[in-house]
Amino acid sequence: LADGNALGGFEALYERAGEDASAIPWADQAVNPNLVDWINENPGKVRGRVLVVGCGLGDDAEHLSQLGCEVTAFDISETAIRWCRSRFERSDVRYEVADLLALPADWSVGFDFVLESYTLQVLPEALQDRAIASMAECVAAKGTLLLITRGREPEEPEGAMPWPLTKSQCAQFTAHGLTESRFEEYWDREDPPVRRYRVEYRRASDVAPV
Numbered sequence: 001l002a003d004g005n006a007l008g009g010f011e012a013l014y015e016r017a018g019e020d021a022s023a024i025p026w027a028d029q030a031v032n033p034n035l036v037d038w039i040n041e042n043p044g045k046v047r048g049r050v051l052v053v054g055c056g057l058g059d060d061a062e063h064l065s066q067l068g069c070e071v072t073a074f075d076i077s078e079t080a081i082r083w084c085r086s087r088f089e090r091s092d093v094r095y096e097v098a099d100l101l102a103l104p105a106d107w108s109v110g111f112d113f114v115l116e117s118y119t120l121q122v123l124p125e126a127l128q129d130r131a132i133a134s135m136a137e138c139v140a141a142k143g144t145l146l147l148i149t150r151g152r153e154p155e156e157p158e159g160a161m162p163w164p165l166t167k168s169q170c171a172q173f174t175a176h177g178l179t180e181s182r183f184e185e186y187w188d189r190e191d192p193p194v195r196r197y198r199v200e201y202r203r204a205s206d207v208a209p210v
């Protein structure tokens with residue numbers, strides 16, 4: 001970030017880790033409990049073709065695959081994707097290197113469930129609108145996008161990365177053909193607890209690929 005290279009730092013971080021997950025601040029090598037809780041409360045919404053945004057070391061993608069979904073998971077870091085493939089050699093997940101800001105055209109309206117957990121909050125605000133538009137575009141007709149993020153009130157300082165999102169930043173998803181169907185705000189079970197927003201968006205109507 002200090003070098004004005006907002007995205008290249010992720011590859012550098014994964015590369016320097018040398019397959020030592022303890023060097024990656026967010027990699028706890030376990031499925032995200034905020035995702036598991038939501039799935040348990042919403043049986044049936046995770047189905048079909050699934051896209052995992054900024055998949056890191058792949059634990060959420062593997063969990064969704066084990067639930068029977070056809071999962072594509074991507075990250076901007078080549079090293080992270082190589083690492084996922086070697087961690088889960090027999091995986092059915094399609095792991096891809098891709099930049100959220102320039103996704104393959106054939107992913108447009110291609111997924112019944114899109115998971116975005118903790119990637120928006122590491123992107124500088126100047127890139128967030130494009131990132132949100134890009135994720136929203138991947139949601140198929142009648143599909144769901146789940147956002148899991150740190151949250152803050154607008155008057156609270158944003159602090160250092162990961163930058164918590166405000167509710168109005170989250171609401172940008174509704175500018176791209178999605179409807180907010182559920183907004184949850186809670187303190188999670190981390191120590192110390194983190195204020196989370198977990199938001200579900202739906203694409204109600206049929207859409208034509210753009």
Ligand SMILES: C[S@@+](CC[C@H](N)C(=O)[O-])C[C@H]1O[C@@H](n2cnc3c(N)ncnc32)[C@H](O)[C@@H]1O
Nearest residue numbers: 010026054055056075076077099100117118119
């Ligand atoms: C904070 S980590 C979260 C990883 C994973 N979702 C998790 O919960 O463990 C954010 C991830 O987003 C990836 N990322 C950042 N910018 C990206 C972009 N423009 N396109 C795709 N992935 C990106 C990073 O490489 C990193 O793996």
